[in-house]
Structure formats: C-alpha cells, structure tokens
Amino acid sequence: AASWVDRCLHGWAKLIVHRRQRVLWIVLLLVVVCGGVTAARLVIRNNTLDLIRKDSPVFQKYLAYMEEFDVRDEIVVVLKSDRLKDSRDAANALAVKLKQEKGLDRVYYRHDFSPMSDRLLLLADEERLIGIRRQMEELATLVKGNKQALNLNGILGEASAKFNDPYLRKSSNWQEFIPFIEEFVRNLKRLAKDLETPANAVEKKGLGELSEFEADLLKNEYLSLGEDGRTILMLLRPTKEEQKSATPFTGVIQRVRKVVQETQVEFPKVAIGVTGEPVLLDDELRQSESDMKIATLITLTLITIMFFFAYGEISRPLLALVALLASVVVTLGITSVTIGHLNIISQAFIVMLLGLGIDFGIQILGRYEEEMGRGKSSADSVEITLTTTGKALLTGGGTTAAAFYAMCFNDFTGLTELGWIAGSGVVMALVASLSILPALLLWRDRNGAKINLGKLRLDRGAMWDRKLTSHPYLVLAVAAGITLIAWKQCQKVSFDHNLLHLQNPKMESVRLTRELLNMGDGSLIYGVIMADSVEQADDLAIQLRALPTVSKVRTLGDLVPRDQKKRMEEVSRIARVSGEITLGSGGESSVDVPKAKKDLEFLLESSQEGAKQAKQYLGLSGRARQAVATFEKLIPPLERAVAALDKLSLEEAKQRLARHQVKLVGSITQNLGWLKTQRGDRPLTVDDLPAELRQRYLSSHGKVLLEVVPAVDVWERKPNEEFVAEMQKIAPGATGTPVMNLEYxxxxxxxxxxxxxxxxxxxxxxxxxxxxxxxxLVLTLLPLGLGVLWLFGALGLFHIQLDPANIVTMPMILGIGVAYGVYVMDRYREEGGVRIFASSTGKAVVLSALTTLFGFGSMLFGQYRGLVSLGMVMSLGVIFNLISALVVLPQILALQDKRGGEEEEDPGPAD
Incomplete structure (x- = not known):
C-alpha cells in the first residue's frame, strides 16, 4: 500500500500538471512581493555584538561597561614618521579636520595639561623631585657670586678655576666640588655630542633630572607608542547615530579615510593609516561582500557552462536556475520579515544556496529527461519524477534543511540566524524544485517536445556501472587503506582561534593591527575593569602591573598620586631655590673657540693628572678613591670634546659651540622660569586633570576605568586564556574585547x-x-561516515586548520553527505540493482556535486581568508562524500547483489 508521502506527492503532481499556469502566477506574485520587502527592509550588520545573545552573562558585563562609560568602538588613526616633530605636526593638522566631521563626537590624541600647568611637577616621583632640587642647588652654587658670565666660556672658566691644587687640597671644597662635577659631567657629555653632530641638527635638552621629567611629560602629551614616541594614535569615537545605523561606522570610516588621504598628501614623510575594531569589522564585511559577488558570478557562469555541455542545450537547465533564483528571493523576503538583517556569517547563505539548491533541480531535471526519453509525455514524466525522485528529494532536502535548522537551538545568535535563513533557503529551493521547475518544464514542453533516449547516453552509463563494480574487493581494500591513513592523520587536526587570520593580511587595517601588536604595548584590544574609586583603581593597577601577561595599565591613578605630602614639600623647596637664582644674559654672546679649546685641554690634562696622583693613595685614603672616581667620570667626555674640536675648522667649531651654548643657557633660563611657577600648596585632584582624560576614565557615576594592555598576543588562544584568567583572578568583573573574543x-x-x-x-x-x-540506514550513512573521516584526514595531512569560519561547514557536510547516500540507495531500491549511471541518478549526483563545488570552490578566488578556508573545507567535503557515495557504496551493493543471487541459485539440500 502506498504511504501517505506517496499519496501526497501523487496529489501534488496532479495539481502541478493541471494548474501549472496558476502556480506560476502565484510564484511570480510572491517573488515580486518578497523582492520589494527585501529591498525595503533587509540590511547587513557588521557588528560582532549582534552575534551573541544579549542575555549572556559575559555580554551583560561588557554592556554594563559600555553604558557606564558611554563606550563606542573607536576608529584608530596611526601616524608614523622618522621624526617626532613630523608625526605631531601631521596629527595636529589631521585633528583640526577630523573635529569638523559630524559623524565623530570625540577626537582623542593629545592631553591638554595647561589647566594644571602650575602643578605638573607634582606628577614627578619623590626620587626625581629630590634630584631636581639638588640640581637647582648645584646651579645656584655654579652661579653664586656671578664670577663668570653664564655662557659656555664662563662655565668652562669657572670649572678651570676649581681645578687647581690649593682649591682641591681643602677638604671643605670637595663638598662643593662633587655636586658641581655631577652637573658639569652631564653638560660635558652634551657638549661632546654637539661637537660630534653637524650644526644643522638641532636637539633640545634641559637640566638632568628635570630634562628627563620634561621628556616624559612631552611624550605623554600625545598618545604615542614606543620609546621614541614617533608613532602616534588618534582615537575617534563615532556618534550614537552612526552606532545605531544598520551598518555601523561604514559611512564615517569612509569619510575619515578621505580626510586621512588628503592629510597624507600634505605630510608625505608621515605614514598615516586607519584601523581599530570597527574598521577591521567593516573591512571584513566589505571584503566578504566583494568576494561573494565574484563568487556568485563565477558560480552562475560555471553552472551555465556545465549545463550546456551536460544537457546539450541550455533552456531546460536555465529553468532550474530560474526556479532556484526564485527560491533565493523568497528566502530573502522571509529573512526580511522574520529577522530583518544578514550578519557577517549569514550573508554567505546565497552562495551556499546556489551550490546546494541547484542539486534538487538537477535531480528533477535528470529524471524528467529520462522519462521523456522513454517516450512518456511531459505530464506523465512530471508525475513519475515527482512521485519517485521527489520522495528522495524530500529526504535529501529534509536532511540538509534539518542540518541547518539544528543550528537554531543554541546560544550563539549569529549561528541561530544562519541556521534559520539557510534552512529556510533549502526548504524554499526544495519547494521550488517540486513546484516551479515542473510547472516551467510543462510550459516549455507544452507542444509535445521529445527527447532521444540515446542522447542521454544511459547505455554508456550501464557500461560505467559494470566497470565501476568489476573489482569490488580491490576498491574496498583501497578505501580501507585510505580510511586507516585518514584515521591517523585526523588526530593532527587543530583549531585556529586567531580571528585576524580570517582577514586579508594585505588590508591596511589588518597590517597596522599586526604592526602595533609587535610594538609590545600597542595592542588595540585590551581588558577593562571598573573600580569604585581612584584609590581602588590604583590598588588594582599595582597588582595588574605585576602580572607577566600585562604590558601596562592606563588609569587616572597615574596622574593623581596617592600620597602627595612629601611631593608637595619638595616642589615648594624647588620653587623657592629656583626663585633665588638670578641669571644674566649670556646665551646670545659669541663663543671664543680658542679659549674654549684651551680650557677643555686644560681640564683634560688636569683630570688625567689628578687621577694619576690620586691612584697613588688609593689604599691610604677614602678621599683618594673619591677623587679617582670623579676624575674618571670627567676624562671620557673631555677626550671626546677635544678630539672633535681637533677635527673641525674654526668656522664649523664656532657654529657647533654656539648651538650648544644657546641650548644650554636657553634651556636653563626656560627651566628656571617654569620651576618658579610650580606650586605645592595643595595636592593634585581628579578635577585638575585634562578633560579628555576625565571623560575617558571617569564615569558620571564616579566609576573609574582601568584599561589593561596585554603583553602577549591575545589574538592567539592560549595567551588570551592566560591573560583573561590572570586579569579576572584579580578583578572577577573584568571584561573587554579579549574576554568577548574568548566567549565568542x-x-x-x-x-x-x-x-x-x-x-x-x-x-x-x-x-x-x-x-x-x-x-x-547503515548503508545510506556509510558514504557520509567515510567522507567526513577522509575530510579530517586530509585536513591533518595538509595542515589545514579548522577556524571560526570553516567550522560552519560541518552541519552542511552532514546534510550533503547523507543526500548523496539517499539518492544512490533510493535508486538502488527502485531498480533492484546497481544502476547508478545506467539511470539519471549517477549523472544527476555528479552534476549536483559539481554545482556545489562551483558554489564553494568559487570562494577560493576571494581575498577574505575566512571565506577561502570555508570554501576549501567544504569543497574537500563534497569531493570525499561524492567518491564514497558513487565509488565505495556501489561496491558493497554489488557484493550484496552477488551474494543474494548465489543464494537464489542454490536450491538447498534435497529431501
């Protein structure tokens, strides 16, 4: 008795045959409506946060951080040059233009310390403050009595006056001499360097500890990386309107890049590029969109060419394509109504559907032509096709759709959406193949078209069946050997967790991200922690900085020292000592080169002689050891300075000494003027900090933000696990992109x-x-089992890693592999023997596999590595499933037939 499925298919076939025009009009109307809905409502989202369920605990932590600090993914502009000044000039010029961009509400690249300029010295640690105070005291000693003018000749003359026996023999003078020498040695080193450097190379230096403090301040004025600070970062925050758009940041990123290109022309010596998380995502989306368009075009072209050669004409195969495209449009309409968008994962479904959905059309077309070739009418051919092959399609299509719909039952929103969209697409393609395609075939062949059975070459197919199954044991032995090798190799398969490896490495955003990562402290992704106060943030920062996986911690505590009492006292002393120093002019006067050279030679000879004499008393006097150490500090820079002067002409020597004098005296005067303005009457507070720092690290509710920059490559799995584990051990509520990537x-x-x-x-x-x-059931699943095992064996053998992109193929390979097994087994049961190529099934399965290969193989021509890896794995899966279904399974079926035949021939024992 016929099953309910058979009865339904028979009734459906009658409906298509007698109501084909009505079916086609309904389909046309549905396609038009779905096309309109798609055009009006469907968008593509490029935000990875849309891929995770909003009620996820990890997501909730990240969302709380974003809301507390009004966080929006920042566009990062990177500026690099060989000269610090060039980088900063370009950054300043670019900032002026970017601040006029309406799509940005914050351009953060520089700290304005002017509101706290009279308390900046409180940022120096106590040790450095003591050093600055001592230098000021040394300077006061140096100019005391104003015996010499404050210029190079005067300073050298003052030093020469101290290098005489009567002065140095008095123990009391050494208390004054030692501090003087410390500062004098520093100045001599600068003098030697200036004499060795051409006069057109200008470098500004200050006084010892103070110059180092100024250098730190200057470096921290800009968001810079590296020891030299020549790499500057600009963090651009898009407006909320840009964030809420369907494709966040796309428009503003394009405008930022245009401004960057204009600025690049103005500053050709500065390399300017754009990166950051939103840029990486947007570039990924743009690249994948471009690749998918190319892949779609390649797929359709190859399928059309294949149809022409496989069928000898193009009209009937084109009808299969028309039915498939109609199913794609309807699927997009369903997606527009039920979800409203495609994400960076589900946008690949069109190429998937082109490769998978045409499979159904090929099966219908193959069986239809087979029946027409046997002399059946078009109506009878459609009825037979739908009631026989249609049943296999329901199972094959059902398994593929089930594989996709199974993705809906998980906590990963991106996968759930892909499962729903792709599953619905397969169902629509199946429905189209069972309704639209038969109706179109009936319409085309309404005038009684005939097909020559010889044209189908089924007799040649019978020969292929015989050859294919002529040596079953040999084929099965080879298959067993391949399976054994695959089993060993599949254990080598690994998973690549690095999301950057999915990107096109040639893209600017990816290249810059890698370059910044290699700088050690330039990771664009970092952990974040919310503290309840500056003090708590400071305590957490101390613990975090001790971790081996942490490069640095950025927080307000760095600019608001906890205990400032001693610092305030030192700053007050420095201001007082500086106020007592009065300097006359001297930096503008010309340098007497011969006198300077004479003084330097005298100082060198005196130092050498002093060291020589002091060494004679090393074992007898502590003062002698002190003298040796002092003179040996002086000798190297003096030797360098004298040697450099000997090589220079009088004019060049004068220029270089004059440059040094301007730097020395000018910086001293400038430093003194600034130190006199410093105040230690009250401590620094958060309110004194630059506004841009308060906006970033202090929320309106008083929460303090810590940004924990990793010292390891957190794009890689193991380092990221270690970084997140160590960070969350100290602060369990820590979140940030590294945490989200791990969860993702x-x-x-x-x-x-x-x-x-x-x-x-x-x-x-x-x-x-x-x-x-x-x-x-077991025989049907055998091709799938072998195909999957061989696939993983090939992945291990050729060192192809699974990744977040190609892992999507696993449910699809299950569906496709089973479908091939179903088609072969269904025809075997129908024919009562192995007639795979002697019927339309063999050709249809091969063509189905080729169309799927075209769909996924076309991805190999793209630049987006995620799609390339997906196409590679899926193509291998299709090939291995095809071989196992059309080569291995028929051997077992042939042996089964042979054994069955032998049993029938054996009459058994006589009575």
Missing part, C-alpha cells in the same frame, strides 16, 4: 558541535522513516 569562539565551537549532534539525530530519523530498514 567558545560559544561558536560549542554551538556548532551541538548543532552537528542535533542534525545527526534528525538525519537518522528521516532516513529511517524513508527506508524503514536498519541495514539500508
């Missing part, structure tokens, strides 16, 4: 594994319902 990939892998198990369960059920036979 963990959830992705868990969801795919879960979806694969769900899909396998549904597939088993559907196949059992079709065949109702355990042996046939």
């Amino acid at each position: 990939i963990d959830l992705l892998m868990k969801s795919y594994i879960q979806a694969s198990f769900y899909a396998a369960g549904v597939i088993l059920l559907l196949i059992f319902l079709l065949f109702r036979n355990l042996k046939d």
Whole structure:
C-alpha cells in the first residue's frame, strides 16, 4: 500500500500538471512581493555584538561597561614618521579636520595639561623631585657670586678655576666640588655630542633630572607608542547615530579615510593609516561582500557552462536556475520579515544556496529527461519524477534543511540566524524544485517536445556501472587503506582561534593591527575593569602591573598620586631655590673657540693628572678613591670634546659651540622660569586633570576605568586564556574585547558541535522513516561516515586548520553527505540493482556535486581568508562524500547483489 508521502506527492503532481499556469502566477506574485520587502527592509550588520545573545552573562558585563562609560568602538588613526616633530605636526593638522566631521563626537590624541600647568611637577616621583632640587642647588652654587658670565666660556672658566691644587687640597671644597662635577659631567657629555653632530641638527635638552621629567611629560602629551614616541594614535569615537545605523561606522570610516588621504598628501614623510575594531569589522564585511559577488558570478557562469555541455542545450537547465533564483528571493523576503538583517556569517547563505539548491533541480531535471526519453509525455514524466525522485528529494532536502535548522537551538545568535535563513533557503529551493521547475518544464514542453533516449547516453552509463563494480574487493581494500591513513592523520587536526587570520593580511587595517601588536604595548584590544574609586583603581593597577601577561595599565591613578605630602614639600623647596637664582644674559654672546679649546685641554690634562696622583693613595685614603672616581667620570667626555674640536675648522667649531651654548643657557633660563611657577600648596585632584582624560576614565557615576594592555598576543588562544584568567583572578568583573573574543569562539565551537549532534539525530530519523530498514540506514550513512573521516584526514595531512569560519561547514557536510547516500540507495531500491549511471541518478549526483563545488570552490578566488578556508573545507567535503557515495557504496551493493543471487541459485539440500 502506498504511504501517505506517496499519496501526497501523487496529489501534488496532479495539481502541478493541471494548474501549472496558476502556480506560476502565484510564484511570480510572491517573488515580486518578497523582492520589494527585501529591498525595503533587509540590511547587513557588521557588528560582532549582534552575534551573541544579549542575555549572556559575559555580554551583560561588557554592556554594563559600555553604558557606564558611554563606550563606542573607536576608529584608530596611526601616524608614523622618522621624526617626532613630523608625526605631531601631521596629527595636529589631521585633528583640526577630523573635529569638523559630524559623524565623530570625540577626537582623542593629545592631553591638554595647561589647566594644571602650575602643578605638573607634582606628577614627578619623590626620587626625581629630590634630584631636581639638588640640581637647582648645584646651579645656584655654579652661579653664586656671578664670577663668570653664564655662557659656555664662563662655565668652562669657572670649572678651570676649581681645578687647581690649593682649591682641591681643602677638604671643605670637595663638598662643593662633587655636586658641581655631577652637573658639569652631564653638560660635558652634551657638549661632546654637539661637537660630534653637524650644526644643522638641532636637539633640545634641559637640566638632568628635570630634562628627563620634561621628556616624559612631552611624550605623554600625545598618545604615542614606543620609546621614541614617533608613532602616534588618534582615537575617534563615532556618534550614537552612526552606532545605531544598520551598518555601523561604514559611512564615517569612509569619510575619515578621505580626510586621512588628503592629510597624507600634505605630510608625505608621515605614514598615516586607519584601523581599530570597527574598521577591521567593516573591512571584513566589505571584503566578504566583494568576494561573494565574484563568487556568485563565477558560480552562475560555471553552472551555465556545465549545463550546456551536460544537457546539450541550455533552456531546460536555465529553468532550474530560474526556479532556484526564485527560491533565493523568497528566502530573502522571509529573512526580511522574520529577522530583518544578514550578519557577517549569514550573508554567505546565497552562495551556499546556489551550490546546494541547484542539486534538487538537477535531480528533477535528470529524471524528467529520462522519462521523456522513454517516450512518456511531459505530464506523465512530471508525475513519475515527482512521485519517485521527489520522495528522495524530500529526504535529501529534509536532511540538509534539518542540518541547518539544528543550528537554531543554541546560544550563539549569529549561528541561530544562519541556521534559520539557510534552512529556510533549502526548504524554499526544495519547494521550488517540486513546484516551479515542473510547472516551467510543462510550459516549455507544452507542444509535445521529445527527447532521444540515446542522447542521454544511459547505455554508456550501464557500461560505467559494470566497470565501476568489476573489482569490488580491490576498491574496498583501497578505501580501507585510505580510511586507516585518514584515521591517523585526523588526530593532527587543530583549531585556529586567531580571528585576524580570517582577514586579508594585505588590508591596511589588518597590517597596522599586526604592526602595533609587535610594538609590545600597542595592542588595540585590551581588558577593562571598573573600580569604585581612584584609590581602588590604583590598588588594582599595582597588582595588574605585576602580572607577566600585562604590558601596562592606563588609569587616572597615574596622574593623581596617592600620597602627595612629601611631593608637595619638595616642589615648594624647588620653587623657592629656583626663585633665588638670578641669571644674566649670556646665551646670545659669541663663543671664543680658542679659549674654549684651551680650557677643555686644560681640564683634560688636569683630570688625567689628578687621577694619576690620586691612584697613588688609593689604599691610604677614602678621599683618594673619591677623587679617582670623579676624575674618571670627567676624562671620557673631555677626550671626546677635544678630539672633535681637533677635527673641525674654526668656522664649523664656532657654529657647533654656539648651538650648544644657546641650548644650554636657553634651556636653563626656560627651566628656571617654569620651576618658579610650580606650586605645592595643595595636592593634585581628579578635577585638575585634562578633560579628555576625565571623560575617558571617569564615569558620571564616579566609576573609574582601568584599561589593561596585554603583553602577549591575545589574538592567539592560549595567551588570551592566560591573560583573561590572570586579569579576572584579580578583578572577577573584568571584561573587554579579549574576554568577548574568548566567549565568542567558545560559544561558536560549542554551538556548532551541538548543532552537528542535533542534525545527526534528525538525519537518522528521516532516513529511517524513508527506508524503514536498519541495514539500508547503515548503508545510506556509510558514504557520509567515510567522507567526513577522509575530510579530517586530509585536513591533518595538509595542515589545514579548522577556524571560526570553516567550522560552519560541518552541519552542511552532514546534510550533503547523507543526500548523496539517499539518492544512490533510493535508486538502488527502485531498480533492484546497481544502476547508478545506467539511470539519471549517477549523472544527476555528479552534476549536483559539481554545482556545489562551483558554489564553494568559487570562494577560493576571494581575498577574505575566512571565506577561502570555508570554501576549501567544504569543497574537500563534497569531493570525499561524492567518491564514497558513487565509488565505495556501489561496491558493497554489488557484493550484496552477488551474494543474494548465489543464494537464489542454490536450491538447498534435497529431501
């Protein structure tokens, strides 16, 4: 008795045959409506936060941080040059233009310390403040009595006056001499360097500890990286309107890049590029969109060419394509109504559907032509096709759709959406193949078209069947050997967690991200912690900085020292001592080169002689050891200075000495003027800090932000796990991109594994319902089992890693592999023997596999590595499933037939 499925298919076939025009008009109307809905509502979202469920605990932490500090993913502009000044000039010019961009509400690249200019010295640590105070006291000693003018000749003359026996023999003079020498040695080193450097090379230096403090302040004035500070970062925050758009940041990123290009022309010596998380995401979306358009074009072209050669004409195959494209439009309409968008994962479904959906059309077309070739009418051919092959398609299509729908039952929103969209697409493609395509075939052949059975070359197919199954044991032995090798190799398969590896490495945003990462402290992704106060933030920062996986911690505590009492006292002393120093002019006077050279030679000879004499008393006097150490500090820079002067002409020597004098005296005068303005009457507070720092690190509710920059490559799995674990051990509530990436990939892998198990369960059920036979169930699943095992063996053998992109193929490979097994087994049961190529099934399965290969193989021509890896794995999966279904399975079926035939021939024992 016919099953309810058979009865339904028979009734459906009658409906298509007698109401084909009505079916086509309904389909046309549906396609027009869905096309309009798609154009009006469907958008593509490029935000990875849309891929994770909003009620996820990890997401909730990140969302709380974003809301507390009004965080929006920042566009990062990177400026690099060989000269610090060039980088800063370009940054300043670019900032002026970017601040006029309406899509940005914050351009953060520089700190304005002017509101706290009279208390900046409080940022120096106590040790440095003591050093600055001593230098001021030394300077006061140096100019005391104003015996010499404050210029190079005067300073050298003052030093020469101290290098005489009567002066140095008095013990009391050494208390004054030692501090003088410390500062004098520093100045001599600068003098030697200036004499060795051409006069056109200008470098500004200050006084010892003070110059180092000024250098730190100057470096921290800009957001810079590296010891030299020549790499400057600009952090651009898009407006909320840009954030809420369907494709966040795309428009503003394009405008920022245009401004950057204009500025690049103005500053050709500065390399300016754009990167950051939103830029990486947007570039990923743009690249994948471009690749998918190319892949779609390649797929359609190859399918059209294949149809022409496979069928000898193009009209009927084109009808299969028309039905498929109609299903794509309807699927997009369903997506527009139910979800409203495609994400960076689900946008690949069109190419998937082109490769998978045409499979159904090929099966229908192949069986239809086979029946037409046997002399059946078009109506009878459609009825036979729908009631026979249609049943296999329901199972094959059902298993593929089930594989996708199984993705819906997980906590990963991106995968759930892909499962719903792709599953619906497969269902629509199946429905189109069982309704639109038969109706179109009936319309085309309404005038009684005939097909020559010889044209189908089924007789040649019978020969292929015989050859294919002529040596079953040999084929099975080879298959067993391949399986054994694959089993060993599949254990080498690994998973690449690095999301950057999915990107096109040639893209500017990816290249800059890697370059910044290699700088050690330039990671664009970092952990974040919310503290309740500056004091708590400071305590956390101390603990975090001690971690081996942490490069640095950025927080307000760096600019608001906890205990400032001693600092205030030192700053007050420095201001007082500086106020007592009065300097006359001297930096403008010309340098007497011969006198300077004479003084330097005298100082060198005196130092050498002093060291020589002092060494004679090393064992007898502590003062002698002190003298040796002092003179030996003086000798190297004096030797360098004298040697450099000997090589220079009088004019060049005069220019270089004059340059040094201007730097020395000018910086001393400038430093003194600034030190006199410093105040230590009250401590620094958060209110004194630059506004841009308060906006970034202090919320309106008083929360203090810590940005924890990793010292390891957190794009890699193991370092990221260590970084997150250590950070959350100190602050359990820590979040940030490293934490989100870890959650993202963990959830992705868990969801795919879960979806694969769900899909396998549904597939088993559907196949059992079709065949109702355990042996046939096992035989149907055999090609899938071998295909998957061979696939993983190939991945291990050729060192192809699984990744967050190609892992999406696993449920699809399950569906496709089962479909091939179903088509072969269904025809075997129908024919009662191995007639794969002697019927339309063999050709249809091969063509189906080729179309799928075209769909996924076309991805190999793209630049987005994620799609390339997906296409590679899927293509290998299709090839191995095809071989196992059309080569290995028929051997077992042939042996089964042979054994069955032998049993029938054996009459058994006589009575």
